[in-house]
Amino acid sequence: MALFSNNYNYLVSSLAEYTPDSDGEGLDVEALLGEIASQVGSGDMAYVRMLLWRNDIANIMSRRAGRERYVVPANLSPEAVEAVCGRYFGDRADDDSLQESDVQLPVYIKKVLDGYVSTDRDEDEEEIVDVERALWESYYAAAEHSSDRFLREWSRFDRRLRDIVAAYTARRKGMDIAGVVVGDDAVTDRLKNDYTPDFGLKGTFDKVDELISILDSDEMLSKERRLDELRWDKVDDITVFDYFNIDFILGYLVKVSIICRWMVLDKEAGRQMLDRLIEQLTPADVVEKAVSR
Numbered sequence: 001m002a003l004f005s006n007n008y009n010y011l012v013s014s015l016a017e018y019t020p021d022s023d024g025e026g027l028d029v030e031a032l033l034g035e036i037a038s039q040v041g042s043g044d045m046a047y048v049r050m051l052l053w054r055n056d057i058a059n060i061m062s063r064r065a066g067r068e069r070y071v072v073p074a075n076l077s078p079e080a081v082e083a084v085c086g087r088y089f090g091d092r093a094d095d096d097s098l099q100e101s102d103v104q105l106p107v108y109i110k111k112v113l114d115g116y117v118s119t120d121r122d123e124d125e126e127e128i129v130d131v132e133r134a135l136w137e138s139y140y141a142a143a144e145h146s147s148d149r150f151l152r153e154w155s156r157f158d159r160r161l162r163d164i165v166a167a168y169t170a171r172r173k174g175m176d177i178a179g180v181v182v183g184d185d186a187v188t189d190r191l192k193n194d195y196t197p198d199f200g201l202k203g204t205f206d207k208v209d210e211l212i213s214i215l216d217s218d219e220m221l222s223k224e225r226r227l228d229e230l231r232w233d234k235v236d237d238i239t240v241f242d243y244f245n246i247d248f249i250l251g252y253l254v255k256v257s258i259i260c261r262w263m264v265l266d267k268e269a270g271r272q273m274l275d276r277l278i279e280q281l282t283p284a285d286v287v288e289k290a291v292s293r
Contacts, residue, residue: 009244011039015252016278029073032256036249044246047148049075051250053106054158055257056081057139061132064089072260073253076103088113108138129179136162136182150247153238154254160187160205161230167191167199168215225269228258232273252277 018032037045055074059081062069070078080103087103105113112134136159143155159182166180181188186204194200201208207230214226235251242248255277262270 007244008039008246008249011036012244012248012252015249033073040246040249044249047146047151047246047250048253050106050143050146050148050151051154051253053109053139054143054155057109057132057135060084061135071257073256084113088117106142108142109135112138133180133182140183148246148250150238150242150250154235154250157234157238158231159183161211161227163188163191164199164201164205164208164211165215165227168212221266224265225262228262228273232258232276 014035018028018035033048036048040048052073052075055071056076058071059069059074059076059078062071063081063085070081076084083103084105112131115134116131140155140159143151144159146152146155163181163183164187166182167177169175170177170180178192181191187201190200190204198208198212205211211230214223214230217223217226232255235254239247239251242251255273259270259273259277262273264270
């Protein structure tokens with residue numbers, strides 16, 4: 001049982017100060033990450049950084065597609081994302097002006113982007129899809145082999161959820177499922193080869209029936225919210241015995257990212273999630289939950 005591992009009780013009790021307010025404002029991402037960095041060890045901070053590279057990849061590919069969406073929390077500022085896109089996808093793709101000191105990319109991301117630059121690029125849509133898929137494969141391979149339990153379990157769940165959603169969408173559109181899933185395991189094998197409604201995933205992926213029911217819905221906003229509720233519940237499942245350790249902090253950051261997304265999509269839904277998060281961060285409630293286990 002993790003319980004009071006690493007003794008981050010003061011940090012956990014202070015996190016509520018950094019949650020967005022009821023209008024979706026007031027979240028100073030730099031201050032939040034600075035507070036976490038000032039109170040956790042370098043090893044635990046490396047886990048935080050690895051978790052956030054998921055959002056950085058989303059931001060890089062979003063910017064590459066010309067979208068203005070910026071997911072938080074993240075390691076890279078919007079300016080840094082712009083620099084990365086300019087270096088690897090833009091006019092500066094063959095320029096060495098962007099030095100390592102400008103933007104520090106982890107090796108599993110940099111290797112993919114360097115390989116993309118070194119190829120003869122036509123900039124077609126299929127090629128961009130390929131590099132995005134390669135980035136996700138490289139990220140999940142690293143995260144799922146992390147020495148941190150939360151990163152391993154969360155990343156495995158996140159990838160499988162992403163794969164099932166992608167496979168379901170591809171099947172409805174008559175697309176090749178093998179071209180959209182990430183990774184290679186029992187779940188991806190069934191996604192590519194099983195033609196039953198649930199891809200034969202009962203007993204392999206928890207709540208697969210609920211997930212397929214969600215995907216069957218034509219209400220896009222409701223579908224997205226229910227998918228995020230699955231993610232939120234999974235964080236709670238993973239951290240059920242974590243109260244004042246780094247895994248609690250990592251779970252908190254996942255939830256903050258979900259909340260910030262919904263403050264843009266639907267403020268009322270975002271406020272409800274925010275209230276739920278703040279309740280979970282109340283020190284007395286955290287302690288009571290911990291000692292009752």
